[in-house]
Amino acid sequence: MSTVTSARERKAGPAVKPPASSTEARSASVLSTLRRQWRRTLLVAVVLLWVVLWAVLHGTQTLEIGGADKTDVHLWLNSVRDAFDSARTNSAFFEYVVQPITDGVNGLVTFLQSLFSQGTATRPVPQVGWLGVVALLAWLTFTFAGIRSMILVAVCVLLFGFFGYWQQSIDTLIVTFVTVVLCAVVGLPLGIWMARSKRASSVLTPVLDLMQTLPSFAYLAPLALVFGIGPAAAIVTTIIYSLPPLVRITEHGIRNVSPTTLEAVTSMGGTAWQTLVKVQLPMARRTIVVGINQCTMAALSMATIAALINGPGLGQPVLQSLQSLDVGGAFVSGLAIVLMAVMLDRTTTAASERSVVAARFQKRSRSGLMPGPKRRVTIVTIGAVLAGVAVYLSHSYLALAQFPASPDLGSPLASAVSNATQWVVNTFAGFTGWLKDTVTAALVDPLQSLLAQAPWWVMVIVLLGVALALGGLRAAAVTVVCEAVILGTGLWNESMKTLATTLVATLLVIVAAMALGVWMGRSKIVDSAIRPILDALQTIPSFVYLVPALALFGPTRFTAIIAAFCYGVPIATKLVADGIRGVSPVTVEASESMGTTSWQMISKVQLPMSRSAVVLAANQGLLYVLSMVVVGGLVGGGGLGYLVVAGFSQSQLFGKGLAAGIAITALGVMLDRITKYTAARLGRD
Structure with missing residues (x-):
């Protein structure tokens, strides 16, 4: 009987489940959507919770402390400094290793x-004077980098002296x-x-x-x-x-x-x-x-x-x-x-590039257009002898040892720059003031209020939720540790202010990098025109970016944002351009054959396919911005950077400045890991 039943069942096919109700179908659809888009759902939920709790609890439990106030951690760090000072004379480790x-x-x-560069108690000028230094640097540069670099080095080194900054x-x-x-x-x-x-x-x-x-x-x-x-x-x-x-x-x-x-x-x-x-x-x-x-x-x-x-x-x-x-x-x-x-x-x-240059040099020497290797050795040897003579003369004669006071290019240039800056500030005060006030009122103040005026525990939950939604469990784990470190420093409120400034500057960097990077990635002519400028901007040390920003906007938070923007744009733009250029030409050609417009090509094809490069650009831009924002503490940027500077200038605030450095480290690691894990996840998807 069972055999017959089984045969009938096989003939009839599998049992058909009764149709689900419309309510059950909708619930299943919602759950399926949530499973597929849980990251986006979590991110939206976290933002909504943040805004609601901020509106209700605004200004409470912010952990804000006064500029001269110190927590127990700061006092303990001061005592650690004192212990280090004592250990320098009493500790064997300091005596036999550090010292x-x-x-x-x-x-x-x-x-x-x-x-x-400097004289001593027995000799008022250095052993090798300015002429010897110029000759030595020129000879070394010619030997390892060629004649063009030698001319560049000689001119730059002489300008150091003419500017008044030889030593x-x-x-x-x-x-x-x-x-x-x-x-x-x-x-x-x-x-x-x-x-x-x-x-x-x-x-x-x-x-x-x-x-x-x-x-x-x-x-x-x-x-x-x-x-x-x-x-x-x-x-x-x-x-x-x-x-x-x-x-x-x-x-x-x-x-x-x-x-x-x-x-x-x-x-x-x-x-x-x-x-x-x-x-x-x-x-x-x-x-x-x-x-x-x-x-x-x-x-x-x-x-x-x-x-x-x-x-x-x-x-x-x-x-x-x-x-x-x-x-x-x-x-x-x-x-x-x-x-x-x-x-x-x-x-x-x-x-x-010396190997390539050397190959061309040898080829030209064989053709008679350039001196051969033996003649080059002779030239280098003659250069060494001339450099040695210059060193001897600069050691023996005061006029060749001490850089001449004239021509003085530094003082007139400094005066001209000060006058020009004053004219620019007076002429464009309306625009620069409007730009500073607009960005501050529209972006910096609202975001700083959301971050720094929300209860600390709300921001802990928000940052953890954002890390989980964007970067996954590993990013969330790192965020928990970094949040604990920042809370431990007693500078949570200042860290949130620094985070607000960093995020605003990063937003501006990404907007500019997206526009320039897409333009460069789609046009070789534009890339060849803009890339040398970006290379030059990357050459400039971060300290220097503060100067023009200070000249135009004075000592404010916006000055730090502008300096950070200029410092972060080059690297982010290059990464975006490389990502756009790396999209498969086959995909681009297929899209063009379907009649897509330029905007559709950018928004529907190139940017989605290079999203991991864009997130990497955001990561690098953010880290560059953070490093510059804290340096901006020197020009009124406030936040953690100001506390670091104050710690060096006021001994009683050393512990607080050291705690600010620890908080900067934790903030940088947290932001880096969130963006890196996000880029890695997007690369896998």
Whole structure:
């Protein structure tokens, strides 16, 4: 009987469920939609909850403290500083580890200064005067980068003296040189190790990520606590900031050597050392020099900021001019930094292309158009002899040792810039005031109110919800830890103010980067015209961006936003342009064949297909903006940056400034992880 029944059931087919009611169907549809779009639903719910709770609880439980008030954490950090001061004389670790490093670095810098930039108690001028320095730098540049770079270096170095900043400029070069040499000693072996060991790469990569994520201001107070203020702390700070790009680019260059070449060497019985020395390093030489270029530019940028911890160099006159609102003086010293950045960038770039230039040189020498290798060696040797003569003369004669007082280009230029700035401010005061007031009233004040005037626990929930919706569980986990750190510093309210300024500046950066990046990505002519400008803007150290912003808008939060905008636009624009250009040509051609308009192509095809690049641009733009916003504390930006500066200038606020640096670090890590995990998720979708 059961057999017959089974046969009938198979013949009749599966049982048909009774139709669901319309209510059940709607519920199932809603649940299915929520499952597919839970991130968007969560984000909308979090924003609605935020606005409602802010409207009800506005101004309560904000954890705001006065500028001179200190929490128990700040007092404890002050006691930690005092303990460090005591440990410098009583601790074996400080006596036998930290102090020798400090004395060694300070001694090296002092020796180089007495050699090239400053006099001593026994000799009022340096051992090598200005003529010898110019000749040495010109000869070294010609040897490694060619005649064009030599002319550029000679002109820039002479302008340093004509601007009235000879000693400060040479000091900056000394700090940058020492930093890059130490970075090379540490970074090149690390990059090689990471390229040859996946385990080493997996361990060191998060450390490098953290070093690159931290805003530059966050390094200053902790290292000043350990090494004291002065050249040693400045150089260690600069090393931490400029080491990661060298390590990463070295790893990239070694890892990307052709596997076929490596297999051929191995098959011929080459050892690991022979493979490295004879194959990988020579083939990755150009990439490694690019890493040295990036390390040099980062070192120069940080060396100027290190003026806050008494680092020698051009950062000192810039800082003094900013504090006294001397726009002309800040412009001239800032211009010297820009010239130095251009000089170092072009020289190291030319050195990175040396192999190609050398090949062309040899080809022309064989054709008789250029002197051959032997003649080049002769020229370099003659140059060395002439440089040696110049060094001897500058050592022996005061006129060639002390840079001449005339012609003085710095004072007239500073006066002209001050007058021009005053004219611009008076002429365009209506527009600049309108722009500042409009952006502040329409964006900064409302967002700051939403962030800083909401109860702290509301913002904890909101940031956690946003992290979960955008980046997933890993981003939410990092956000919880960072929120706990910020709360622990006692500077939650100031952190929210800094976050508001950062988000407004980032929004402006992304809008500009989207417009320019899409334009560049769709037009090679536009790209070739705009990209050199972006390259030049990326060359300028962050400190310098404060000068024109201060000149136009005075010491306000908006000044920090404008400086951060100018600093973040170049990198974000390049990433967007590269993302648009990376969209498959086949997809673009198929869309064009269907008659899509330019706007439809951008909005429906290119931007959706390059969304991971756009989010990465937002990530990099946000980090650049955050690092610049906190530097904006020097020009009235307020927030955490102001507290860091106050911690250096007022000893009783050192603990609060150190806590602000910790809060900046936590804020930077949180924003970085949210945007990075979001970019990774969009790349998978």
